[in-house]
Amino acid sequence: MTGLRFSALAAVALLAALNGCKGETAGNDPVSEHGMAVRPVTVTTADGKAHIFKSEVAANEAQQQQGLMYRPRLAPDAGMLFAPYPPDGGPPRAASFWMENTPNALDIIFIRADGTIATIGENAVPLSRAKVESGEPIAAVLEIAGGRAAELGIAAGDKVTWK
Structure with a gap:
């Protein structure tokens, strides 16, 4: 009986490992090709429209330092x-970001602890070391393709949520 239980446990462990190879984290979040969890982030504008970005x-210092550097493009809903x-x-x-080694214009959305947008650095210049600053203390940042915030009517004061 011990051998059977061991085999069953080994099978469960193998299945769990294989599931991890399907691009999911322990919390069942999909994982990008860059090894980061992918979650929907919703921006709700003042007029009540919700825009979802995959x-x-x-989440950690190394990932935040790398950011979107060297990425050839960012999809409109990413x-x-x-x-x-x-x-x-x-x-x-307070935070400041720059675009060194980032070949695409980005909108950098600085988010307060209450989930509201403090400021947006619109169309940050690709490959620039010029600082894009939050202007106040923030708890999160969302980067989206350059020009999308204006296109979607996203502005300071709008609400950003995620799990």
Whole structure:
């Protein structure tokens, strides 16, 4: 009986490992080709329209430092969520981002601890070291394709949610 139980446990472990290879995390979030969890991030505008972005979650310092550098393109419904920001889980603080090694214009959406948008750095210049600043303490950042915020009517004060 012990051998059978061991085999059953080994089979369960093997299935769990194989499931991990299908691109899912332990929490069943899909995983991007870059090894980050992918979650829907919803931006609800003042007029009540909800816009959903399939966002990679840059949750640790290494992922946040890499960000979207070297990515050839970002789909219109894609994004990258830097959460928590800062990655050490400390209290919200002012942030500045730059676009070095990032070949695509991005809208950088700075999010307060209450989930509202503080500011948006629209169409940040590709490959630039110029700082794009939050202007106040923030708890998360969402990067989306450059020009999408204006196209969708996303503005300061709108609400951003994710799981």
